[in-house]
Amino acid sequence: FPWQYPHRGGRTVAMEDAYPVLKRDYPLNEKNLDWWASDKDSPYTEVKRFDWYRGYHVGGRSLMWGRQSYRHGDLDFEANAKQGVGTDWPIRYAEIDPWYSYVERYAGIAGSRDGLAQLPDGQFQPPIPLNCVEVAAAEKVRTKFGGARRILHSRTANATLKLPNRYPCQYRDACWLGCPYGGYFSTQASTLPAAAATKRLTLKPFAIATEVLFDKDRKRATGVRVLDAVSNQTTDYKAKIVFVCASTINSTWLLLRSATDVWPGGLGSSSGELGHNLMDHHFRIGASGRIEGFDDKTSYGRRPCGFYIPRFRNVGNDKRDYLRGFGYQGSASRDGWSRAVAELGIGGDFKDMASEPGAWRMGGTAFGEMLPDHRNTVTLDKTKTDKWGLPVVAIDCQIRENELRMRKDMGPDMAEMLEAAGAKDIEVHNGDYAPGMGIHEMGTARMGTSPKNSVLNKHNQVWDAPNVFVTDGACMASAACVNPSLTYMALTARAADFAVNALKTRTL
Amino acid sequence: MPNEIERPAASAAASTPAAAVLSRREAIQRVGAMLGGVALIGGSSLLAACERGERPAAVADGNYQPVGAFSAADVAMLDEVADTILPTTAKSPGAKAAATGPFMALMVTDTYHAPKQQVFRDGLRKIDDATRKAANVSFMEATPAQRLAVLTAIDREQKDYMDALGKAQLAAAKRSGQTETGPGAPPEGTSQTQGPAAAAAGKKAQGDSADQHLADQRQENAGTGDVASGAMASDAPPHYFRMMKELALLGYFTSEVVGKLPTTISGHQTQRYVDTPGRFDPCLPYVKGTPALLPHA
16 A cells, blocks of 8 residues: 555655665665665676666566567568668567467467557457547547557556466556566566476575586586575586576676686677677657546556557658657556646645546657667676676667667657647657666677677577577667567577477487 | 475455455565565565555644654644645545644655755744744644635745746756757766656656755856746755645545545445556546545555
8 A cells, every 4th residue: 555655655865875876767666675686786887877777586677577568570670681780680570470479378468469560469368458538549640640650559468367377467556566466477476386386496596697607628508607695605506508597788797707718708709799789778758748528537447558659660651860760658547636736726625626636648658779789888897896796797888870860759759649639738758868777778699690790599599609598688689669578588488499409309 | 495386375366356455465465475485585575664664643632753853843833734735625634634744754854855854844934934924823823724824825935936947947958958868968966857747757756856956056047048937046946835735745645544535436436545456447437526546656
């Protein structure tokens, strides 16, 4: 209940002092503070400002994620090759399509099938409905833009149907607390129980993998060295295969520290691409406006999502002076009591007014694709160590010309759609963005077509150590403009299937 | 090493929305159970955090406790200020019944940086001075009607002040080219997003953001020629009465007293705060005058 938080969910000065990075945006709050890594214990070097939001507990960011789940299409997989940007993806949509379906069924993705090439449909549970204002706006926008711009249901990893050992979303809007119903996909709700059911799971919390152990004669990893975060004891674990899924920057951090006797730049560095091409989604631009004519309408239940507007820039015949594009996440809702803070008035009538719902307001925020750029890097900073004595990472990343051009469209395009929807008092908002704020770190150990241009092959194997798989965001060759987690999940399932078969046939 | 995970036993009941009204404590404990034997990070400390959360109780007259630098008398006065902003009406109890004064004192103590705390505390004195000037009594001695008159005048003053501050901040944002904030922006003291979306995004966004600039507050904004802003510095602190109003509204509308007040949705009686709605109805009739359902904190 809100009243059980001493500061009603807010942040204290002491919390801000303790979390100098986390405080830069919304994640710092008293509701789930313990689920964020300590900025003080785990420092890093910002060559340029980079906001790094981390969860170092069992389940990691699967507990705190935004749950928006979209497929990349061939528009995305082909873009690097067609435009001569970065390196070509070694796979196309047809190869990952069945694995998207596999993880969508497993995770429980609620969404609608909309038949758009730039946002391929999947194996969805029934969508979480749009409210009446959103439905009306969707129709007006579709008509106004001849179907080129669409307001769709969010595709979200909140289940609307029962899944094994899980219950559907209860519309509490409390996902960040960890759902006692398993209403959204998280490690704790979904994959950990499944792993435990095999009776072959051993889970090692408080474990920091310090390096992948490498046999240079066999050119294979032999296991991992693990530092116990509590006891500081080091243990070597032997393994036939190693999956690295520590989240983008941490996975690359581990590779940078591994096999340095063979390659000074770390395991996977022979291509010259390890630690390069760091990406995020750039955002914090959008628009909102007031919608009239629905004051006799309301909704019940706290929806954990809203609407999604798929990319329409540089799609079909649309051509802009930048590459790629952006999508919008947004929603319509009635103003609550907080609107009264800025209004003139005190007393009984004021209080009764504040108690009632206010105007309907609708808004959307753009999430833009960031191009892979060799100059955006993660390297080891050997001048600084963390609480456990490990050299920290230095992050040097910025958005550049293409993103800055794209940002010029991201506000006005939303304003245009709101205008089409009949909104009044439309305002474009444009906050500051620093790389990392999207919490969609990608790249730094990219997949590719050759050991010369990439760290990983088409099955996410490190070219230089084929029994090492990297399947989190580090593997991404491009970012697309959609939320990336579903793609990591599909690539992970695909790589795991490949690894199992390779072990069985002794080809690994 | 455990290799089995206990499913939350009570989840079966949860599949029936009617039976799905969990207390937050229960919900948290179930997360704990879910994590039990696997990872006590998060689960246990989150529970502990909730244990620490004190239930605000209405304060019996004369029984106020000091909070931080606020004396018991200050806290009592804050309760009366809040109750003047949000008094008892035919529809609902006032801010005092929700222990809003102690909450405001806690928020100022824990979440405001020192300069902003000072502005807030000075505000209490200014309210007292204004009351003596208008009615020859202290604020605590004044009648509800006298308090309402004094605070109504101060409210108009804060509105004018905050409108001017908003204009100055917009002008400053335009001058600094905030719309194209690019790479390498400084990590500290980031500028705030303007507009209603920002206001909706964070209840305290404006207060917090303004707070970051307090080190050199009240600089004269000389030389900008910005007549519309009334020569106000864009980094001036918020007006003390805006802070009080904001905290009073926050404390009141997130309180247990208000959360448990009745309202109706589509003809059915419910509480204003429903912990586990269990379903989402996207489009229902709304009758003017019905109190809104409240969001999660």
